Amino acid sequence: AQKITQTQPGMFVQEKEAVTLDCTYDTSDPSYGLFWYKQPSSGEMIFLIYQGSYDQQNATEGRYSLNFQKARKSANLVISASQLGDSAMYFCAMRENNQGGKLIFGQGTELSVKP
Amino acid sequence: DVKVTQSSRYLVKRTGEKVFLECVQDMDHENMFWYRQDPGLGLRLIYFSYDVKMKEKGDIPEGYSVSREKKERFSLILESASTNQTSMYLCASTRTAGVYNEQFFGPGTRLTVL
Numbered sequence: 604a605q606k607i608t609q610t611q612p613g614m615f616v617q618e619k620e621a622v623t624l625d626c627t628y629d630t631s632d633p634s635y636g637l638f639w640y641k642q643p644s645s646g647e648m649i650f651l652i653y654q655g656s657y658d659q660q661n662a663t664e665g666r667y668s669l670n671f672q673k674a675r676k677s678a679n680l681v682i683s684a685s686q687l688g689d690s691a692m693y694f695c696a697m698r699e700n701n702q703g704g705k706l707i708f709g710q711g712t713e714l715s716v717k718p
Numbered sequence: 719d720v721k722v723t724q725s726s727r728y729l730v731k732r733t734g735e736k737v738f739l740e741c742v743q744d745m746d747h748e749n750m751f752w753y754r755q756d757p758g759l760g761l762r763l764i765y766f767s768y769d770v771k772m773k774e775k776g777d778i779p780e781g782y783s784v785s786r787e788k789k790e791r792f793s794l795i796l797e798s799a800s801t802n803q804t805s806m807y808l809c810a811s812t813r814t815a816g817v818y819n820e821q822f823f824g825p826g827t828r829l830t831v832l
Contacts, residue, residue: 612758636817648808648823655818694760698819703768704749704812705776706821708761 606630607697609709616685617717623670624680624712626695634700637678639669642692642711651693654678682714690716721745722824724809730830737796739827741809748814750792751776751821752784755806767792768814799831 608627616622628637639651654662654669662669670679682689695709725740741750749768753761753776763776765784773784781803785793792811796803806828810821 607760609760634817638820640823646806646826646828648810648826650820650822653818653820696761698817700817703766703774704814704819704821705751705763705766706761706810708753710758710760 606707607695607709609695609712611712612710613713613715615715615717616682618687619684621681621683622685622714624682624693624695624714626678626680626709628676628678628695628697630676630697630699632699632701636698637669637671638696638698638706639667639678639680640694640696641689642694644691648694652680685716687716687718690714722809722811722822724807724824724827726827727825728828728830730832731796731799732832733800735796735799735831737799737829737831739794739796739807739809739829741792741794741811741824742790743792743811743822744790745811745822746789747811747822748789749812750786751810751812752782752792752794753808753810754778754803755808755826761808764794799829801831803829804831805829 635656637654641649668681696706722743751766752764767786783795809824812821813819
């Protein structure tokens with residue numbers, strides 16, 4: 604069974620608008636972490652934001668925020684005020700407490716920001 | 719500035735060749751990982767290591783082996799390269815404890831097997 608699902612292979616957004624990238628997950632471990640990474644065309648993986656399963660508040664990092672809905676097992680990434688440099692692949696990933704540091708990745712969403 | 723480095727950004731090899739991909743991290747991390755990335759499939763774990771000389775198979779270990787003789791270095795070996803191993807290979811490292819610890823990635827190696 605897929606543990607991390609990103610259902611949007613590609614997304615378009617107008618510059619300066621907000622965009623939401625979807626991510627759902629599946630785990631029976633009560634302690635886990637959720638991560639979002641950005642991968643520009645150059646290939647490097649850039650860590651964006653983290654949400655812990657016990658965190659009471661949604662994580663925010665600058666223009667990035669994570670809409671964490673634990674009961675629905677979703678961890679959507681919201682990018683506000685999109686910029687041309689936000690065009691990239693975005694990956695959602697999960698780290699379970701009993702899995703020795705392994706990350707499980709979703710398939711990714713390719714975001715294109717239009718001028 | 720923390721860093722994970724990989725020996726090559728681009729590599730072209732012939733079918734049947736033995737291929738070594740090297741990864742070095744300078745953060746004294748216990749855990750190191752090798753992934754391959756293919757369009758539409760995300761990142762898939764090949765092998766990981768949680769200590770020197772220790773290794774565990776990931777989701778797609780067939781056709782690959784690994785070596786970790788020193789804490790900072792984790793090598794991926796393709797014993798006899800095949801065209802279906804043409805892919806992007808990413809190395810990563812992280813601390814063992816704490817679900818909050820992100821993985822740090824190297825720049826990736828784009829391997830083409832002809």
